[in-house]
Amino acid sequence: MFVSVSRRTDIPAFYAPWFMGRVREGFCLVPNPYDARRFSRVPLSPRDAELILFWSKNPAPLLPCLDELDARGYAYAFTFTLTPYGPELEPGLPDAGARVETFERLSQRLGPLRVDWRYDPVLLDARFTVSYHEERFARLCERLAPLTTRCIFSFADPYPHLHGRVRPAPEGEMRVLAAALVRIGSAHGLALETCCERIDLSDLGIAHGACVDAGRAARILGRPVSAAHDAGQRPGCGCVRSVDIGAYDTCPGGCAYCYATHAAARSRARYAAHDPAAPSLTGPLPSGARVDERAMPPLCEAQTRLPL
Template sequence: MIINTGMRTDIPAFYTPWFLNRLREGFVLVRNPYRPEQVTRYRLSPDVVDLIGFCTKDPEPLLPHLDALEPYGQYWFVTITPYGRDIEPGVPPVERVLESFRQLSDQVGADRVGWRYDPIFLSDKYTLDFHRRAFAKMAEALAGYTHACVISFIDLYPKVTRNFPEVLPVGREDRLALGQYIIQTARANGMVLRPCGEGSELAPYGADCGGCMTLGILEKALGEGIRAPKQRGARKACSCHITCDIGAYDTCAHLCRYCYANTSREAVLQNRQRHDPRSPLLIGHLQPGDQLRQAHQESWRDRQGRLF
Protein backbone atom coordinates (compact mmCIF):
# COMPACT_ATOMS: atom_id res chain seq x y z
CA MET A 1 0.00 0.00 0.00
CA ILE A 2 0.93 3.66 -0.20
CA ILE A 3 1.27 5.95 2.83
CA ASN A 4 0.95 9.69 2.23
CA THR A 5 2.31 12.31 4.59
CA GLY A 6 1.71 15.69 2.99
CA MET A 7 -1.96 16.41 2.29
CA ARG A 8 -2.68 17.80 5.77
CA THR A 9 0.64 19.15 7.02
CA ASP A 10 4.39 19.27 6.35
CA ILE A 11 5.94 16.39 8.27
CA PRO A 12 9.57 16.70 7.03
CA ALA A 13 9.67 20.41 7.89
CA PHE A 14 8.14 20.30 11.38
CA TYR A 15 7.76 16.72 12.60
CA THR A 16 10.83 14.78 11.50
CA PRO A 17 11.69 13.44 15.03
CA TRP A 18 8.10 12.17 15.42
CA PHE A 19 8.16 10.55 11.97
CA LEU A 20 11.46 8.79 12.65
CA ASN A 21 10.07 7.48 15.94
CA ARG A 22 7.06 6.11 14.07
CA LEU A 23 9.32 4.29 11.61
CA ARG A 24 11.38 2.84 14.47
CA GLU A 25 8.31 1.66 16.39
CA GLY A 26 6.68 0.35 13.23
CA PHE A 27 3.22 1.90 13.47
CA VAL A 28 1.32 5.18 13.52
CA LEU A 29 -2.11 6.27 14.79
CA VAL A 30 -4.25 8.67 12.76
CA ARG A 31 -7.39 10.48 13.85
CA ASN A 32 -10.28 10.83 11.44
CA PRO A 33 -10.37 14.61 10.90
CA TYR A 34 -14.18 14.58 10.66
CA ARG A 35 -14.87 12.10 13.48
CA PRO A 36 -11.94 12.58 15.87
CA GLU A 37 -12.94 9.75 18.18
CA GLN A 38 -12.19 7.31 15.35
CA VAL A 39 -8.49 6.39 15.31
CA THR A 40 -6.85 4.12 12.74
CA ARG A 41 -3.63 2.20 13.37
CA TYR A 42 -1.34 1.69 10.37
CA ARG A 43 1.65 -0.62 10.38
CA LEU A 44 4.75 1.06 8.96
CA SER A 45 6.43 -2.13 7.83
CA PRO A 46 8.04 -2.55 4.39
CA ASP A 47 6.10 -5.82 4.20
CA VAL A 48 2.87 -3.86 3.66
CA VAL A 49 3.98 -0.29 2.91
CA ASP A 50 5.33 -0.20 -0.63
CA LEU A 51 5.89 3.54 -0.94
CA ILE A 52 5.77 6.66 1.24
CA GLY A 53 4.75 9.91 -0.43
CA PHE A 54 5.96 13.27 0.81
CA CYS A 55 4.85 16.82 0.03
CA THR A 56 6.96 19.49 1.70
CA LYS A 57 8.20 23.04 1.43
CA ASP A 58 11.34 22.19 3.38
CA PRO A 59 12.89 18.70 3.10
CA GLU A 60 16.10 19.77 4.84
CA PRO A 61 15.33 18.38 8.35
CA LEU A 62 14.82 14.87 6.95
CA LEU A 63 17.83 14.86 4.61
CA PRO A 64 20.31 13.52 7.23
CA HIS A 65 17.95 10.61 7.96
CA LEU A 66 17.13 9.27 4.50
CA ASP A 67 18.72 5.95 5.39
CA ALA A 68 15.61 5.28 7.50
CA LEU A 69 13.58 5.32 4.27
CA GLU A 70 15.74 2.84 2.38
CA PRO A 71 13.44 -0.16 3.05
CA TYR A 72 10.55 1.72 1.44
CA GLY A 73 9.81 3.15 -1.96
CA GLN A 74 9.49 6.91 -1.85
CA TYR A 75 8.20 9.81 -3.92
CA TRP A 76 8.69 13.46 -3.02
CA PHE A 77 7.01 16.66 -4.02
CA VAL A 78 8.89 19.79 -2.96
CA THR A 79 6.91 23.00 -3.30
CA ILE A 80 9.00 26.03 -4.25
CA THR A 81 7.16 29.25 -4.98
CA PRO A 82 8.38 32.85 -5.34
CA TYR A 83 6.20 34.49 -2.72
CA GLY A 84 7.57 36.56 0.13
CA ARG A 85 6.90 36.43 3.86
CA ASP A 86 3.77 38.47 3.29
CA ILE A 87 2.29 35.28 1.84
CA GLU A 88 4.47 32.46 3.24
CA PRO A 89 5.73 33.68 6.63
CA GLY A 90 7.22 30.37 7.77
CA VAL A 91 8.79 29.08 4.55
CA PRO A 92 12.62 29.14 4.26
CA PRO A 93 14.23 31.36 1.61
CA VAL A 94 13.92 30.12 -1.97
CA GLU A 95 17.66 29.59 -2.50
CA ARG A 96 17.85 27.40 0.58
CA VAL A 97 14.95 25.21 -0.56
CA LEU A 98 16.41 24.96 -4.06
CA GLU A 99 19.64 23.66 -2.56
CA SER A 100 17.76 21.18 -0.35
CA PHE A 101 15.89 19.98 -3.45
CA ARG A 102 19.14 19.37 -5.30
CA GLN A 103 20.60 17.48 -2.33
CA LEU A 104 17.45 15.37 -2.07
CA SER A 105 17.55 14.57 -5.78
CA ASP A 106 21.21 13.60 -5.58
CA GLN A 107 20.36 11.09 -2.84
CA VAL A 108 17.09 9.57 -4.06
CA GLY A 109 17.19 10.19 -7.82
CA ALA A 110 15.42 12.60 -10.17
CA ASP A 111 12.56 10.15 -10.84
CA ARG A 112 11.62 10.21 -7.17
CA VAL A 113 11.27 13.94 -6.68
CA GLY A 114 8.99 16.46 -8.38
CA TRP A 115 8.76 20.23 -8.15
CA ARG A 116 5.46 21.90 -7.29
CA TYR A 117 5.04 25.54 -8.29
CA ASP A 118 1.66 26.11 -6.72
CA PRO A 119 -0.73 27.59 -6.01
CA ILE A 120 -0.45 30.36 -8.57
CA PHE A 121 -2.32 33.59 -7.90
CA LEU A 122 -2.02 37.10 -9.28
CA SER A 123 -1.90 40.48 -7.58
CA ASP A 124 -0.38 43.93 -8.08
CA LYS A 125 2.89 42.50 -6.72
CA TYR A 126 2.74 38.96 -8.11
CA THR A 127 1.96 39.67 -11.76
CA LEU A 128 2.17 37.49 -14.87
CA ASP A 129 5.61 38.90 -15.65
CA PHE A 130 6.74 38.26 -12.08
CA HIS A 131 5.71 34.60 -12.36
CA ARG A 132 7.39 34.22 -15.75
CA ARG A 133 10.71 35.52 -14.42
CA ALA A 134 10.51 33.56 -11.17
CA PHE A 135 9.55 30.28 -12.83
CA ALA A 136 12.29 30.54 -15.45
CA LYS A 137 14.93 31.18 -12.78
CA MET A 138 13.81 28.24 -10.64
CA ALA A 139 13.43 25.88 -13.60
CA GLU A 140 16.99 26.60 -14.66
CA ALA A 141 18.21 25.97 -11.08
CA LEU A 142 16.43 22.58 -10.98
CA ALA A 143 17.26 21.38 -14.50
CA GLY A 144 18.50 17.80 -14.33
CA TYR A 145 17.33 17.33 -10.74
CA THR A 146 13.73 16.46 -11.63
CA HIS A 147 11.74 15.49 -14.69
CA ALA A 148 8.38 16.76 -13.47
CA CYS A 149 6.84 20.09 -12.52
CA VAL A 150 3.31 20.46 -11.16
CA ILE A 151 1.31 23.67 -11.17
CA SER A 152 -2.14 24.67 -10.00
CA PHE A 153 -4.05 27.91 -9.85
CA ILE A 154 -5.43 28.97 -6.51
CA ASP A 155 -8.69 27.40 -5.35
CA LEU A 156 -10.86 29.65 -3.22
CA TYR A 157 -11.85 27.26 -0.46
CA PRO A 158 -13.68 28.85 2.52
CA LYS A 159 -10.52 28.60 4.68
CA VAL A 160 -8.53 30.34 1.95
CA THR A 161 -10.94 33.25 1.50
CA ARG A 162 -11.18 33.69 5.27
CA ASN A 163 -7.40 33.87 5.77
CA PHE A 164 -6.62 35.59 2.45
CA PRO A 165 -9.69 37.78 1.72
CA GLU A 166 -8.04 39.95 -0.93
CA VAL A 167 -7.09 37.02 -3.18
CA LEU A 168 -8.85 36.72 -6.53
CA PRO A 169 -9.30 33.75 -8.88
CA VAL A 170 -7.05 33.55 -11.94
CA GLY A 171 -9.09 34.08 -15.10
CA ARG A 172 -8.94 31.73 -18.07
CA GLU A 173 -7.04 34.15 -20.31
CA ASP A 174 -4.32 34.57 -17.69
CA ARG A 175 -4.23 30.80 -16.99
CA LEU A 176 -3.66 30.05 -20.66
CA ALA A 177 -1.05 32.79 -21.14
CA LEU A 178 0.99 31.82 -18.10
CA GLY A 179 0.38 28.10 -18.59
CA GLN A 180 1.79 28.13 -22.12
CA TYR A 181 4.91 29.95 -20.98
CA ILE A 182 5.44 27.55 -18.06
CA ILE A 183 4.95 24.49 -20.30
CA GLN A 184 7.58 25.73 -22.77
CA THR A 185 10.02 26.73 -20.04
CA ALA A 186 9.63 23.46 -18.17
CA ARG A 187 10.20 21.49 -21.39
CA ALA A 188 13.34 23.50 -22.14
CA ASN A 189 14.68 22.42 -18.74
CA GLY A 190 13.86 18.73 -19.16
CA MET A 191 10.56 18.69 -17.25
CA VAL A 192 7.05 17.52 -18.07
CA LEU A 193 4.44 20.02 -16.90
CA ARG A 194 1.50 18.44 -15.05
CA PRO A 195 -1.41 20.66 -13.98
CA CYS A 196 -2.99 19.61 -10.68
CA GLY A 197 -6.79 19.50 -10.68
CA GLU A 198 -7.04 21.94 -13.59
CA GLY A 199 -8.88 19.79 -16.10
CA SER A 200 -7.50 19.55 -19.63
CA GLU A 201 -7.40 23.17 -20.79
CA LEU A 202 -3.58 23.16 -21.00
CA ALA A 203 -3.34 19.82 -22.79
CA PRO A 204 -3.37 21.38 -26.31
CA TYR A 205 -0.19 23.27 -25.40
CA GLY A 206 1.76 20.21 -24.28
CA ALA A 207 0.81 19.70 -20.65
CA ASP A 208 0.31 16.18 -19.28
CA CYS A 209 -3.14 16.44 -17.71
CA GLY A 210 -3.33 12.81 -16.61
CA GLY A 211 -2.50 13.45 -12.94
CA CYS A 212 0.55 14.30 -10.86
CA MET A 213 0.69 11.22 -8.58
CA THR A 214 -0.68 8.46 -10.76
CA LEU A 215 0.20 4.79 -10.45
CA GLY A 216 2.50 5.13 -13.46
CA ILE A 217 4.50 7.87 -11.75
CA LEU A 218 4.70 5.89 -8.53
CA GLU A 219 5.68 2.71 -10.37
CA LYS A 220 8.58 4.54 -12.00
CA ALA A 221 9.73 5.81 -8.61
CA LEU A 222 9.38 2.33 -7.09
CA GLY A 223 10.95 0.48 -10.01
CA GLU A 224 8.20 -2.14 -9.87
CA GLY A 225 4.63 -2.52 -11.03
CA ILE A 226 1.80 -1.82 -8.60
CA ARG A 227 -1.48 -3.70 -8.59
CA ALA A 228 -3.51 -1.30 -6.49
CA PRO A 229 -7.25 -1.20 -5.88
CA LYS A 230 -9.13 1.67 -7.44
CA GLN A 231 -8.95 4.84 -5.39
CA ARG A 232 -10.78 8.12 -5.54
CA GLY A 233 -8.74 11.28 -6.06
CA ALA A 234 -8.61 14.06 -3.53
CA ARG A 235 -11.02 16.17 -5.62
CA LYS A 236 -13.42 15.62 -8.49
CA ALA A 237 -10.82 16.85 -11.01
CA CYS A 238 -8.03 14.77 -9.44
CA SER A 239 -6.75 11.70 -11.31
CA CYS A 240 -4.08 10.81 -8.76
CA HIS A 241 -3.88 7.68 -6.65
CA ILE A 242 -4.54 9.00 -3.15
CA THR A 243 -4.57 6.67 -0.15
CA CYS A 244 -4.27 7.21 3.60
CA ASP A 245 -2.53 10.28 4.99
CA ILE A 246 -0.89 10.18 8.42
CA GLY A 247 -0.87 13.95 9.00
CA ALA A 248 -3.35 16.23 10.75
CA TYR A 249 -4.99 19.50 9.80
CA ASP A 250 -4.17 22.75 11.62
CA THR A 251 -0.56 21.72 12.30
CA CYS A 252 1.55 23.30 9.54
CA ALA A 253 3.64 26.20 10.82
CA HIS A 254 4.49 27.59 7.40
CA LEU A 255 1.23 29.53 7.91
CA CYS A 256 0.83 30.26 4.20
CA ARG A 257 -2.11 32.55 3.65
CA TYR A 258 -3.49 30.42 0.81
CA CYS A 259 -3.40 27.16 2.81
CA TYR A 260 -6.52 24.96 2.71
CA ALA A 261 -5.27 22.76 5.60
CA ASN A 262 -5.13 25.39 8.36
CA THR A 263 -8.17 27.02 9.91
CA SER A 264 -6.18 29.76 11.64
CA ARG A 265 -2.78 30.64 13.06
CA GLU A 266 -4.15 30.20 16.58
CA ALA A 267 -5.34 26.66 15.86
CA VAL A 268 -1.90 25.72 14.55
CA LEU A 269 -0.10 27.16 17.58
CA GLN A 270 -2.45 25.36 19.98
CA ASN A 271 -1.96 22.03 18.23
CA ARG A 272 1.80 22.38 18.09
CA GLN A 273 1.82 22.82 21.87
CA ARG A 274 0.03 19.44 22.11
CA HIS A 275 2.54 17.67 19.87
CA ASP A 276 4.62 14.98 21.57
CA PRO A 277 7.35 13.40 19.38
CA ARG A 278 6.98 10.17 21.40
CA SER A 279 3.22 9.83 20.83
CA PRO A 280 1.91 7.52 18.10
CA LEU A 281 -0.50 10.36 17.22
CA LEU A 282 0.83 13.49 15.56
CA ILE A 283 -1.17 15.64 17.98
CA GLY A 284 -1.92 14.59 21.54
CA HIS A 285 -2.49 11.08 22.86
CA LEU A 286 -5.23 8.49 22.88
CA GLN A 287 -8.17 9.50 25.04
CA PRO A 288 -10.88 7.53 26.90
CA GLY A 289 -13.66 6.87 24.43
CA ASP A 290 -11.44 6.73 21.38
CA GLN A 291 -12.41 3.97 18.96
CA LEU A 292 -9.25 2.27 17.72
CA ARG A 293 -9.21 0.05 14.63
CA GLN A 294 -6.45 -1.67 12.71
CA ALA A 295 -6.30 -0.76 9.01
CA HIS A 296 -6.36 -3.56 6.46
CA GLN A 297 -2.98 -3.39 4.75
CA GLU A 298 -1.23 -5.43 2.09
CA SER A 299 1.58 -5.00 -0.38
CA TRP A 300 0.54 -3.96 -3.89
CA ARG A 301 3.87 -4.69 -5.55
CA ASP A 302 3.68 -6.66 -8.77
CA ARG A 303 7.08 -8.26 -8.55
CA GLN A 304 6.57 -10.10 -11.84
CA GLY A 305 5.95 -6.78 -13.57
CA ARG A 306 9.22 -5.19 -12.52
CA LEU A 307 10.11 -2.02 -14.44
CA PHE A 308 13.58 -1.44 -15.82
Protein backbone atom coordinates (compact mmCIF):
# COMPACT_ATOMS: atom_id res chain seq x y z
CA MET A 1 0.00 0.00 0.00
CA PHE A 2 0.94 3.64 -0.38
CA VAL A 3 0.93 5.74 2.80
CA SER A 4 0.07 9.46 2.81
CA VAL A 5 1.80 11.47 5.54
CA SER A 6 -0.49 13.44 5.39
CA ARG A 7 -3.23 15.32 3.57
CA ARG A 8 -4.88 16.02 6.94
CA THR A 9 -2.02 17.67 8.83
CA ASP A 10 1.64 18.58 8.35
CA ILE A 11 3.36 15.60 9.98
CA PRO A 12 6.88 16.38 8.65
CA ALA A 13 6.72 19.92 10.07
CA PHE A 14 5.11 19.26 13.45
CA TYR A 15 5.05 15.54 14.22
CA ALA A 16 8.29 14.06 12.87
CA PRO A 17 9.29 12.45 16.24
CA TRP A 18 5.89 10.75 16.46
CA PHE A 19 6.16 9.47 12.89
CA MET A 20 9.63 8.04 13.43
CA GLY A 21 8.43 6.36 16.62
CA ARG A 22 5.66 4.70 14.63
CA VAL A 23 8.17 3.61 11.99
CA ARG A 24 10.25 1.92 14.69
CA GLU A 25 7.17 0.26 16.20
CA GLY A 26 5.98 -0.85 12.76
CA PHE A 27 2.41 0.46 12.95
CA CYS A 28 0.20 3.40 13.86
CA LEU A 29 -3.43 3.89 14.84
CA VAL A 30 -5.47 6.29 12.73
CA PRO A 31 -8.68 7.87 14.06
CA ASN A 32 -11.80 7.64 11.97
CA PRO A 33 -12.68 11.22 10.92
CA TYR A 34 -16.38 10.51 11.55
CA ASP A 35 -16.21 8.43 14.74
CA ALA A 36 -13.75 9.40 17.49
CA ARG A 37 -13.92 5.93 19.07
CA ARG A 38 -12.95 3.99 15.96
CA PHE A 39 -9.36 3.55 14.86
CA SER A 40 -7.57 1.71 12.08
CA ARG A 41 -4.33 -0.13 12.72
CA VAL A 42 -2.05 0.64 9.77
CA PRO A 43 1.10 -1.48 9.35
CA LEU A 44 4.19 0.57 8.52
CA SER A 45 6.91 -1.96 7.77
CA PRO A 46 8.85 -1.33 4.53
CA ARG A 47 7.12 -4.36 3.05
CA ASP A 48 3.65 -3.01 3.83
CA ALA A 49 4.38 0.67 3.14
CA GLU A 50 5.50 0.29 -0.45
CA LEU A 51 5.79 4.05 -0.92
CA ILE A 52 5.46 6.85 1.63
CA LEU A 53 4.17 10.18 0.30
CA PHE A 54 5.08 13.10 2.54
CA TRP A 55 2.91 16.23 2.20
CA SER A 56 4.40 19.33 3.79
CA LYS A 57 4.92 23.08 3.70
CA ASN A 58 8.02 22.77 5.87
CA PRO A 59 9.64 19.33 5.88
CA ALA A 60 12.89 20.63 7.42
CA PRO A 61 12.28 18.88 10.80
CA LEU A 62 12.09 15.52 9.01
CA LEU A 63 15.35 15.90 7.08
CA PRO A 64 17.55 14.52 9.91
CA CYS A 65 15.41 11.36 9.86
CA LEU A 66 15.97 10.50 6.19
CA ASP A 67 19.16 8.54 6.85
CA GLU A 68 17.21 6.23 9.16
CA LEU A 69 14.38 5.82 6.66
CA ASP A 70 16.93 4.91 4.00
CA ALA A 71 18.69 2.45 6.31
CA ARG A 72 15.37 0.77 7.10
CA GLY A 73 14.63 0.34 3.39
CA TYR A 74 11.71 2.73 2.90
CA ALA A 75 10.83 4.26 -0.45
CA TYR A 76 9.43 7.78 -0.15
CA ALA A 77 8.78 11.01 -1.99
CA PHE A 78 7.67 14.54 -1.11
CA THR A 79 4.93 16.88 -2.19
CA PHE A 80 6.25 20.27 -1.05
CA THR A 81 3.86 23.23 -0.93
CA LEU A 82 5.42 26.64 -1.55
CA THR A 83 3.08 29.61 -1.92
CA PRO A 84 3.65 33.39 -1.82
CA TYR A 85 1.32 34.54 0.96
CA GLY A 86 3.56 35.37 3.91
CA PRO A 87 2.97 35.31 7.68
CA GLU A 88 -0.40 37.05 7.57
CA LEU A 89 -2.00 33.98 5.98
CA GLU A 90 0.66 31.38 6.84
CA PRO A 91 1.81 32.33 10.36
CA GLY A 92 3.29 28.97 11.29
CA LEU A 93 5.88 28.79 8.52
CA PRO A 94 9.53 29.84 8.27
CA ASP A 95 10.25 32.57 5.75
CA ALA A 96 10.12 31.68 2.06
CA GLY A 97 13.90 31.82 1.66
CA ALA A 98 14.42 29.14 4.30
CA ARG A 99 11.79 26.91 2.71
CA VAL A 100 13.34 27.29 -0.74
CA GLU A 101 16.66 26.19 0.78
CA THR A 102 14.92 23.15 2.28
CA PHE A 103 13.47 22.36 -1.14
CA GLU A 104 16.97 22.56 -2.62
CA ARG A 105 18.39 20.23 0.02
CA LEU A 106 15.64 17.68 -0.57
CA SER A 107 16.02 17.74 -4.33
CA GLN A 108 19.80 17.47 -4.15
CA ARG A 109 19.44 14.43 -1.94
CA LEU A 110 16.50 12.66 -3.59
CA GLY A 111 16.47 13.98 -7.16
CA PRO A 112 13.78 16.08 -8.89
CA LEU A 113 11.42 13.14 -9.50
CA ARG A 114 10.90 12.61 -5.77
CA VAL A 115 10.10 16.23 -4.88
CA ASP A 116 6.93 17.72 -6.38
CA TRP A 117 6.14 21.42 -6.03
CA ARG A 118 2.60 22.43 -5.05
CA TYR A 119 1.60 26.03 -5.71
CA ASP A 120 -1.64 25.54 -3.89
CA PRO A 121 -4.14 26.92 -3.17
CA VAL A 122 -4.18 29.82 -5.60
CA LEU A 123 -6.07 32.72 -4.00
CA LEU A 124 -7.48 35.30 -6.40
CA ASP A 125 -8.93 38.46 -4.88
CA ALA A 126 -8.30 42.20 -4.61
CA ARG A 127 -4.93 41.63 -2.93
CA PHE A 128 -3.73 38.44 -4.60
CA THR A 129 -4.29 39.47 -8.19
CA VAL A 130 -3.21 37.84 -11.43
CA SER A 131 -0.19 40.17 -11.63
CA TYR A 132 0.71 39.40 -8.00
CA HIS A 133 0.84 35.68 -8.77
CA GLU A 134 2.71 36.20 -12.04
CA GLU A 135 5.51 38.05 -10.27
CA ARG A 136 5.81 35.68 -7.29
CA PHE A 137 5.43 32.51 -9.33
CA ALA A 138 8.17 33.66 -11.70
CA ARG A 139 10.54 34.22 -8.78
CA LEU A 140 9.81 30.83 -7.28
CA CYS A 141 9.96 29.11 -10.65
CA GLU A 142 13.44 30.46 -11.28
CA ARG A 143 14.65 28.74 -8.11
CA LEU A 144 12.52 25.59 -8.07
CA ALA A 145 12.12 24.54 -11.72
CA PRO A 146 15.56 22.86 -11.90
CA LEU A 147 14.78 20.99 -8.67
CA THR A 148 11.51 19.26 -9.62
CA THR A 149 9.68 17.74 -12.58
CA ARG A 150 6.28 19.38 -12.20
CA CYS A 151 4.23 22.03 -10.44
CA ILE A 152 0.75 21.11 -9.23
CA PHE A 153 -1.74 23.88 -8.52
CA SER A 154 -5.40 24.44 -7.83
CA PHE A 155 -7.63 27.40 -7.16
CA ALA A 156 -8.84 27.92 -3.60
CA ASP A 157 -12.18 26.40 -2.66
CA PRO A 158 -14.47 28.47 -0.38
CA TYR A 159 -15.18 25.79 2.23
CA PRO A 160 -18.02 26.79 4.59
CA HIS A 161 -15.83 26.62 7.70
CA LEU A 162 -13.56 29.34 6.26
CA HIS A 163 -16.38 31.86 6.84
CA GLY A 164 -15.80 33.91 3.72
CA ARG A 165 -12.01 34.18 4.04
CA VAL A 166 -11.72 32.62 0.57
CA ARG A 167 -13.78 33.76 -2.41
CA PRO A 168 -14.47 31.63 -5.48
CA ALA A 169 -12.37 32.85 -8.39
CA PRO A 170 -14.17 33.83 -11.61
CA GLU A 171 -13.39 31.42 -14.44
CA GLY A 172 -12.08 34.24 -16.62
CA GLU A 173 -9.46 35.18 -14.02
CA MET A 174 -8.53 31.54 -13.55
CA ARG A 175 -7.89 31.11 -17.26
CA VAL A 176 -5.86 34.32 -17.53
CA LEU A 177 -3.66 33.31 -14.60
CA ALA A 178 -3.33 29.71 -15.80
CA ALA A 179 -2.08 30.96 -19.18
CA ALA A 180 0.49 33.13 -17.41
CA LEU A 181 1.67 30.25 -15.23
CA VAL A 182 2.08 28.04 -18.30
CA ARG A 183 4.09 30.72 -20.05
CA ILE A 184 6.39 31.14 -17.06
CA GLY A 185 6.71 27.41 -16.44
CA SER A 186 7.45 26.67 -20.10
CA ALA A 187 10.25 29.23 -20.08
CA HIS A 188 11.86 27.19 -17.31
CA GLY A 189 11.03 23.74 -18.72
CA LEU A 190 8.50 23.03 -15.96
CA ALA A 191 5.25 21.13 -16.57
CA LEU A 192 2.06 22.30 -14.84
CA GLU A 193 -0.84 20.14 -13.69
CA THR A 194 -4.02 20.87 -11.78
CA CYS A 195 -5.27 19.16 -8.63
CA CYS A 196 -9.01 18.42 -8.28
CA GLU A 197 -9.97 21.18 -10.69
CA ARG A 198 -13.27 21.04 -12.56
CA ILE A 199 -12.17 23.70 -15.03
CA ASP A 200 -10.63 22.22 -18.19
CA LEU A 201 -7.33 23.92 -19.00
CA SER A 202 -6.10 21.35 -21.51
CA ASP A 203 -6.23 23.93 -24.31
CA LEU A 204 -3.49 25.77 -22.39
CA GLY A 205 -1.38 22.63 -22.08
CA ILE A 206 -2.35 21.95 -18.45
CA ALA A 207 -3.43 18.40 -17.64
CA HIS A 208 -5.62 17.21 -14.78
CA GLY A 209 -2.92 15.80 -12.52
CA ALA A 210 -2.69 13.25 -9.73
CA CYS A 211 -0.58 14.04 -6.68
CA VAL A 212 -0.34 10.31 -5.90
CA ASP A 213 0.42 9.32 -9.46
CA ALA A 214 0.85 5.71 -10.61
CA GLY A 215 3.31 6.60 -13.36
CA ARG A 216 5.51 8.67 -11.08
CA ALA A 217 5.38 5.98 -8.39
CA ALA A 218 6.42 3.33 -10.91
CA ARG A 219 9.44 5.40 -11.95
CA ILE A 220 10.44 5.92 -8.32
CA LEU A 221 10.02 2.26 -7.40
CA GLY A 222 11.32 0.79 -10.64
CA ARG A 223 8.35 -1.53 -11.14
CA PRO A 224 4.76 -1.38 -12.40
CA VAL A 225 2.11 0.08 -10.12
CA SER A 226 -1.63 -0.60 -10.13
CA ALA A 227 -3.64 2.47 -11.08
CA ALA A 228 -6.44 1.70 -8.60
CA HIS A 229 -8.33 4.96 -8.13
CA ASP A 230 -8.74 6.36 -4.61
CA ALA A 231 -12.52 6.57 -4.32
CA GLY A 232 -12.25 8.16 -0.88
CA GLN A 233 -10.98 11.49 -2.22
CA ARG A 234 -13.04 14.48 -3.34
CA PRO A 235 -14.54 14.73 -6.85
CA GLY A 236 -11.97 15.41 -9.54
CA CYS A 237 -9.10 13.74 -7.70
CA GLY A 238 -7.04 11.49 -9.96
CA CYS A 239 -4.87 9.94 -7.25
CA VAL A 240 -4.31 6.23 -6.84
CA ARG A 241 -5.33 4.60 -3.59
CA SER A 242 -3.38 5.39 -0.43
CA VAL A 243 -3.87 5.25 3.34
CA ASP A 244 -3.64 8.55 5.21
CA ILE A 245 -2.25 8.30 8.75
CA GLY A 246 -2.97 11.89 9.83
CA ALA A 247 -5.89 13.49 11.65
CA TYR A 248 -7.94 16.61 11.02
CA ASP A 249 -7.72 19.55 13.44
CA THR A 250 -4.18 18.71 14.56
CA CYS A 251 -2.07 21.15 12.53
CA PRO A 252 -0.98 24.24 14.53
CA GLY A 253 0.31 26.02 11.42
CA GLY A 254 -2.67 28.36 11.30
CA CYS A 255 -2.93 28.83 7.52
CA ALA A 256 -6.00 30.98 6.92
CA TYR A 257 -7.25 28.93 3.95
CA CYS A 258 -6.76 25.42 5.38
CA TYR A 259 -9.39 22.83 4.46
CA ALA A 260 -8.22 20.40 7.17
CA THR A 261 -8.54 22.73 10.17
CA HIS A 262 -12.08 23.52 11.23
CA ALA A 263 -11.18 24.91 14.66
CA ALA A 264 -7.78 26.57 15.07
CA ALA A 265 -8.01 26.59 18.88
CA ARG A 266 -8.68 22.84 18.90
CA SER A 267 -5.68 22.22 16.65
CA ARG A 268 -3.39 24.26 18.90
CA ALA A 269 -4.68 22.48 22.00
CA ARG A 270 -4.17 19.05 20.46
CA TYR A 271 -0.65 19.97 19.41
CA ALA A 272 0.16 21.25 22.91
CA ALA A 273 -1.13 18.00 24.45
CA HIS A 274 0.50 15.74 21.85
CA ASP A 275 2.28 12.62 23.10
CA PRO A 276 5.05 11.56 20.67
CA ALA A 277 4.98 8.04 22.16
CA ALA A 278 1.25 7.48 21.59
CA PRO A 279 0.21 5.05 18.85
CA SER A 280 -2.20 7.63 17.41
CA LEU A 281 -1.45 11.21 16.43
CA THR A 282 -4.37 12.28 18.64
CA GLY A 283 -2.98 10.58 21.75
CA PRO A 284 -4.07 7.63 23.90
CA LEU A 285 -7.15 5.73 22.84
CA PRO A 286 -10.41 6.83 24.48
CA SER A 287 -12.38 4.46 26.67
CA GLY A 288 -14.34 1.97 24.62
CA ALA A 289 -12.27 2.52 21.48
CA ARG A 290 -12.51 -0.03 18.69
CA VAL A 291 -9.45 -0.87 16.60
CA ASP A 292 -9.79 -2.48 13.17
CA GLU A 293 -6.98 -3.84 11.05
CA ARG A 294 -6.45 -1.79 7.90
CA ALA A 295 -5.46 -4.29 5.24
CA MET A 296 -4.88 -3.20 1.66
CA PRO A 297 -3.59 -5.25 -1.26
CA PRO A 298 -0.20 -4.28 -2.67
CA LEU A 299 -0.16 -1.64 -5.39
CA CYS A 300 3.19 -2.70 -6.79
CA GLU A 301 3.21 -5.61 -9.17
CA ALA A 302 5.70 -8.35 -8.41
CA GLN A 303 8.92 -8.05 -10.34
CA THR A 304 9.68 -10.87 -12.71
CA ARG A 305 13.09 -12.04 -13.81
CA LEU A 306 13.79 -12.95 -17.40
CA PRO A 307 15.38 -16.40 -17.87
CA LEU A 308 19.12 -16.25 -18.45
